[in-house]
Amino acid sequence: MKYDHKQVEKKWQDIWDDAHCFEASNNSDKEKFYALVEFPYPSGQGLHVGHPRSYTALDIVARKKRMQGYNVLYPMGWDAFGLPTENYAIKNHVHPAEVTKQNIARFKSQLKSLGLSFDWSREVNTTDPAYYKWTQWIFQQLFKKGLAYKKEMNVNWCTSCKCVLANEEVVGGTCERCGSEVVHKNKSQWMLKITEYAQRLLDDLDEVDYIERVKTQQRNWIGRSTGAEVDFTTTEGDKLTVYTTRPDTLFGATYMVISPEHPAVETWADKLKNIDAIRVYREEAARKSDFERTELNKEKTGVRLDGVAAINPVNGEQIPIFVSDYVLMGYGTGAIMAVPAHDDRDWDFAKAFDLPIIEVIAGGNVQEAAFTDVETGTLVNSDFLNGLSVAEAKQKIIAFLTEKGLGHEKVNFKLRDWVFSRQRYWGEPIPLVYCEKCGWVPVPEDQLPLTLPNVDSYEPTENGESPLAKMTDWVNTVCPHCGAPAKRETDTMPQWAGSSWYFLRYMDPHNENALASKEVLEYWSPVDWYNGGMEHTTLHLLYSRFWHKFLYDIGVVPTKEPYAKRTSHGMILGENGEKMSKSRGNVVNPDEIVDVYGADTMRLYEMFIGDFEKAAPWSPKSIKGCRRFLERVWALAEKVQPGDSYSAQHEVLMHRTIKKVGEDIENLKANTAIAALMSMLNEFADKGVNMAEYKTFLALLNPFAPHITEELWRQIGGEGLLSVAPWPQYEDAKTVEDSVELAVQINGKLKATVKLPVDSDKQAAIDAALAEEKVQRAIEGKEVVKQIVVPNKIVNLVVR
Ligand code: ANZ
Ligand code: ZN
Numbered sequence: 022m023k024y025d026h027k028q029v030e031k032k033w034q035d036i037w038d039d040a041h042c043f044e045a046s047n048n049s050d051k052e053k054f055y056a057l058v059e060f061p062y063p064s065g066q067g068l069h070v071g072h073p074r075s076y077t078a079l080d081i082v083a084r085k086k087r088m089q090g091y092n093v094l095y096p097m098g099w100d101a102f103g104l105p106t107e108n109y110a111i112k113n114h115v116h117p118a119e120v121t122k123q124n125i126a127r128f129k130s131q132l133k134s135l136g137l138s139f140d141w142s143r144e145v146n147t148t149d150p151a152y153y154k155w156t157q158w159i160f161q162q163l164f165k166k167g168l169a170y171k172k173e174m175n176v177n178w179c180t181s182c183k184c185v186l187a188n189e190e191v192v193g194g195t196c197e198r199c200g201s202e203v204v205h206k207n208k209s210q211w212m213l214k215i216t217e218y219a220q221r222l223l224d225d226l227d228e229v230d231y232i233e234r235v236k237t238q239q240r241n242w243i244g245r246s247t248g249a250e251v252d253f254t255t256t257e258g259d260k261l262t263v264y265t266t267r268p269d270t271l272f273g274a275t276y277m278v279i280s281p282e283h284p285a286v287e288t289w290a291d292k293l294k295n296i297d298a299i300r301v302y303r304e305e306a307a308r309k310s311d312f313e314r315t316e317l318n319k320e321k322t323g324v325r326l327d328g329v330a331a332i333n334p335v336n337g338e339q340i341p342i343f344v345s346d347y348v349l350m351g352y353g354t355g356a357i358m359a360v361p362a363h364d365d366r367d368w369d370f371a372k373a374f375d376l377p378i379i380e381v382i383a384g385g386n387v388q389e390a391a392f393t394d395v396e397t398g399t400l401v402n403s404d405f406l407n408g409l410s411v412a413e414a415k416q417k418i419i420a421f422l423t424e425k426g427l428g429h430e431k432v433n434f435k436l437r438d439w440v441f442s443r444q445r446y447w448g449e450p451i452p453l454v455y456c457e458k459c460g461w462v463p464v465p466e467d468q469l470p471l472t473l474p475n476v477d478s479y480e481p482t483e484n485g486e487s488p489l490a491k492m493t494d495w496v497n498t499v500c501p502h503c504g505a506p507a508k509r510e511t512d513t514m515p516q517w518a519g520s521s522w523y524f525l526r527y528m529d530p531h532n533e534n535a536l537a538s539k540e541v542l543e544y545w546s547p548v549d550w551y552n553g554g555m556e557h558t559t560l561h562l563l564y565s566r567f568w569h570k571f572l573y574d575i576g577v578v579p580t581k582e583p584y585a586k587r588t589s590h591g592m593i594l595g596e597n598g599e600k601m602s603k604s605r606g607n608v609v610n611p612d613e614i615v616d617v618y619g620a621d622t623m624r625l626y627e628m629f630i631g632d633f634e635k636a637a638p639w640s641p642k643s644i645k646g647c648r649r650f651l652e653r654v655w656a657l658a659e660k661v662q663p664g665d666s667y668s669a670q671h672e673v674l675m676h677r678t679i680k681k682v683g684e685d686i687e688n689l690k691a692n693t694a695i696a697a698l699m700s701m702l703n704e705f706a707d708k709g710v711n712m713a714e715y716k717t718f719l720a721l722l723n724p725f726a727p728h729i730t731e732e733l734w735r736q737i738g739g740e741g742l743l744s745v746a747p748w749p750q751y752e753d754a755k756t757v758e759d760s761v762e763l764a765v766q767i768n769g770k771l772k773a774t775v776k777l778p779v780d781s782d783k784q785a786a787i788d789a790a791l792a793e794e795k796v797q798r799a800i801e802g803k804e805v806v807k808q809i810v811v812p813n814k815i816v817n818l819v820v821r
Pocket of ligand 2: 459
């Protein structure tokens with residue numbers, strides 16, 4: 022019989038479905054194992070060959086754990102709110118809900134065709150009102166605890182999406198999603214106080230098993246730094262406060278810079294002779310992204326304030342104040358003391374504006390020290406700090422400032438609060454009502470979900486208001502508090518809302534009374550293993566840790582951290598080594614691969630493609646190799662000899678391979694596991710295979726190629742479903758060979774081989790060699806002048 026993947030794969034997918042064999046139980050005596058992959062955004066393009074890399078890797082883990090007797094939860098769902106769907110809906114005049122439905126149907130059938138062992142009975146969809154009821158509920162809890170607030174602020178505005186973006190969504194000054202220019206705009210926005218959790222988000226990284234680069238990226242993003250806030254007085258008699266990580270360099274501060282948006286500018290407007298020039302400069306700055314503004318080697322620009330100056334608090338010197346775009350309003354206090362001798366940006370600026378430069382630290386590479394935290398050197402030109410080390414000087418100056426009431430120690434974080442509103446239609450409505458008398462009031466809990474109204478047009482408005490604002494029937498309501506006329510919030514939540522807690526819903530997806538029941542949360546928490554893209558490290562991964570910590574604080578979830586372990590996969594690139602994209606014409610459609618070669622080949626190939634953590638280019642040639650391997654596995658079934666225990670010749674191979682494949686799966690080294698299975702197959706093809714051996718082989722291969730192994734298992738009379746059969750066991754002692762073959766050479770030429778116990782001594786090896794008939798014939802009549810033994814490998818006899 023020929024291997025017909027189409028027939029085999031469909032058949033087993035149906036059988037697994039009917040048997041419900043991948044459904045997890047919320048009521049089980051087994052040990053639980055919760056494996057999670059990032060649920061996809063169901064785009065109109067369908068599944069990308071990149072998706073299955075992550076899904077297959079954890080599918081292999083999930084399948085093995087199931088065979089090992091765990092109660093495994095491996096769920097899948099849809100992160101379905103978002104702009105591409107909305108934009109498509111606008112263009113094609115269909116409701117986004119309809120578009121979403123079609124996209125999900127396509128994605129689901131593609132995923133099913135890959136034989137992934139998801140528990141489809143727990144499928145979630147973030148756009149389902151029964152789901153977003155709880156997203157809204159969590160938002161209301163945040164609001165009630167003062168962690169959601171509305172604020173007029175300078176936001177990133179994508180000129181093409183007509184939508185506010187979080188800092189995380191701006192990449193190199195452009196929109197992460199569409200690549201268009203991002204400008205700054207003042208808008209009133211809902212904000213979530215993730216900054217309140219900054220320290221805990223940082224500290225608790227020590228308690229989780231995340232790969233190092235994920236931890237590092239999160240730490241850098243949270244960006245904790247310690248320094249001081251220092252008050253400078255001005256010639257106006259008021260105070261200008263700066264944040265500095267180097268208060269020790271205070272004597273070297275020869276000018277100050279404030280952000281063009283700093284409120285002091287308008288406070289001093291009457292006094293500033295060049296206020297017009299300053300305002301023009303501010304407008305120019307507003308058009309630039311933070312990224313452009315703070316780039317190290319960009320040309321420094323600015324305007325000197327004509328009419329107001331500052332006074333350095335430690336020496337009473339009057340110093341000029343500038344506005345410059347390299348100082349951002351959103352960090353520290355939006356004002357800095359500039360120390361050109363020891364800060365690169367200040368140095369460039371001082372050179373451009375011909376300002377004094379005073380060295381205050383001698384020795385060591387101080388220029389570099391400011392940026393690398395290698396704070397070496399000794400204080401000079403600094404009065405009472407002279408002669409101190411940087412660390413000592415910091416301590417002393419902070420004590421001095423504190424005592425005089427001029428400043429204090431201060432910890433700062435780079436992390437910003439999370440901009441949580443979008444002026445778009447296709448998102449969760451923010452469940453709040455504005456009443457003139459009572460302010461913002463939550464929609465009563467029994468009225469959740471607050472569903473999206475049906476509108477005729479989802480077009481974003483030119484003035485940046487949500488399309489919902491035009492729906493007056495929906496907007497006008499009464500205050501839940503006092504009954505007076507009131508208005509609904511018309512902004513919706515950002516795409517990151519639904520994904521911030523979805524892993525909790527999988528535990529109890531049909532619960533109508535809670536996001537999940539206490540017992541169930543207790544049983545499944547935390548997620549044991551979460552795999553996802555590196556690009557989500559500072560967005561989704563951080564956001565969901567924040568929400569989870571909040572839910573922990575209000576007693577909803579039982580653990581501080583949502584995920585015990587986090588790994589990340591490399592991207593699958595096009596054949597030419599570039600990122601796959603339509604415009605580059607290098608996109609591979611997974612449907613075609615499954616159609617021509619089958620899902621099992623596709624799975625094997627994606628796992629064999631290279632180190633899981635690294636990017637890998639697509640290679641049609643190795644797909645064929647994977648397919649051939651499966652054909653040989655199929656053909657071998659006809660050659661299996663009877664035998665219900667491992668043969669002596671294969672015993673070590675069996676135990677060793679069981680051990681290796683199991684360990685490799687745990688370490689996401691599917692590629693080397695597959696290589697071990699390939700060499701096992703070669704061994705069988707060479708030397709024969711019995712039933713016990715073949716069964717073990719099929720079990721080991723099953724997580725990688727579940728359909729073909731399930732079919733062969735049935736054909737050879739295996740019991741039940743292989744997918745839930747016990748995982749093969751090994752004995753450590755049997756993984757090592759107890760005898761080895763040594764090559765016997767005469768004058769360097771191979772003449773024979775001898776089998777000896779491992780680590781036999783030199784004499785035993787020589788004796789065994791001399792006992793061989795071929796050897797005796799070769800040395801007959803000659804004199805052995807030298808005997809060389811390489812233990813466990815070679816006996817070489819030199820003869821004359
Ligand atoms: C004086 C100084 C001397 C500084 C020196 C550095 C080196 P991190 O470590 O990233 O927290 N700074 C403060 N607020 C700023 C803002 N809003 N925009 C741009 N730069 C700002 O950086 C803190 C340092 O960045 C601060 O310490 C300040 O410059 C600058 F040899 O103050 B420093
Ligand atoms: Zn009211």
